[in-house]
Amino acid sequence: MNERGVRSMNGIRLDWKRDGYFFERDALKSAPGPWQQWAYILDQAVQGNFQDTTGLLEVYFSTENRLLRDACCRLLGDAGSTEAIQKWVAHLRTRFANFDPVGGDTALDLSNSLAVHGQLLFVPEVLRLLEWNMGVPDSRIFPLHLSLMLEERWGPIAEYPSTDEAFPAYKAQVMGRVLELSQGLGSEQAHVFMGRVSHVPDIARLLLENLGSSHFEEASQWLLRRRFEASTGINCSSFFKDGRFQPLTAAAVLEEFLSSDEAARFVPGRKYFFGRWVP
Template sequence: MSQNEFQFQIDYYGKGYLGSPPLPEGLQLPRAPFDDPWRVCALALDRAKRGDFELMPVVLQLYGKTHDIALDHRCLELLSDAGTSACFSKIAEIVKNEPDLHRVFDFCGALTARGELSYVPILLDKHLSNKGSEEAERLTDYIEGLLGKQLFSVEADDYEDAVILCHQKLLGEFGNERTLVLQGERYGVSHLARFILQDIQSPYFSSLRWKLQFEAATGIDCSAWYKAKKLQLLAATATIETFLEDPDSSKYEDGVRYFFGHKIP
């Protein structure tokens, strides 16, 4: 059998994670993760869809160790959407202790996807210590995605102070650096849905990014959002409005991350 028999893609403009093929009944883990890393990754996704996140630390172990770029992309996407708190504690330590931002930039993106308030100083430090690099400039988008739009017009010389001030303000408001945030507010799946509904018509709105995040959290099929890679505004709006009007949406607690409707530990 091919080593990459269980290689899968994420259908970004279509069914997202729902587009991954079903696995054979009773498929078992290999003896060691590196014996068949694609099978491990596919099983991690399949189990996470059903609320079992025990393989997420193994996915973290695989990232960057196989010289398979496609596998690294799948591992990183899965960690960003379904990684456990323990996984992110390790990722945060890796980012803090690696001076070369280029080597950990992808992990910075994963931290942003989770959105813990404690990550803001880490991202700011990487931005400041790698000034002039393309990655450092792109980090401003990550920081602003957590703290909110109030930073968009800040002059470069004032940026550090502005980030620190916003971070301290949110820390004072929420009282806990472990709080998950999105655009300067406490994260929640319903808040994410309202944010999409509010900003989806903006020319600067990253609709594909938020589609992926929403469908990963809920497991809702958002394939109607795009046709020939063009956003279908009415279809996307209808999906979000239907979700918000559904009484079942109340099961999603603020400050908690979900994958396919299951709480991530």
């Protein structure tokens, strides 16, 4: 690929400290076929058709392009239907059963997708990915994915089990928290986020509570922006300027949303993409 083509591919990177899902689309006009497939799936999801998100698995494994693979997994987490998620989990379980290791960026991609999707019943798959990747570079990210689902702030689940011997106790702790949440919610099917049932207005309130400059707040701001923008379809590009968070701008958008009739129509425990329920 020539230099111009590389710049075009770089322009499609989903970046929640910049344009997020409102990225410049011109780069897609001359993009290769797999990018066109991804763009079609995204456009269908924006319109409320989530059936084609099952095709993200094929797009992911059809390419070695890291930006496209990242885009597939981010879209899967944000807009993937239950059927699409189950398809990816079936792939993982087959790999596990055949002792076919899932490692490196692929393991982190799938872990991130399952964590963002947020259903408690898929936590064991994230734990298995961690177990298979103990000690490898970036393996400390897996506990952060689990913490994003299960804890209101970084807590013991975010702590990396530093040895193989420590993993069983860590797994028991994680599954204990899953049991606690599932009993409280009455189901493992509900979507959770930051230690509570996922609810779009609550995501807006969480961001309003984390507008500051502490390490946790700065790490959370782009994650919360991603969840809010993906769920509502509200353009949040103005939340960041040159990669720096703009708290007053973000607060104005969030408060306007919370005071609107739109906020009241989101049902707790459901997954939404661009304001539409993802079945």
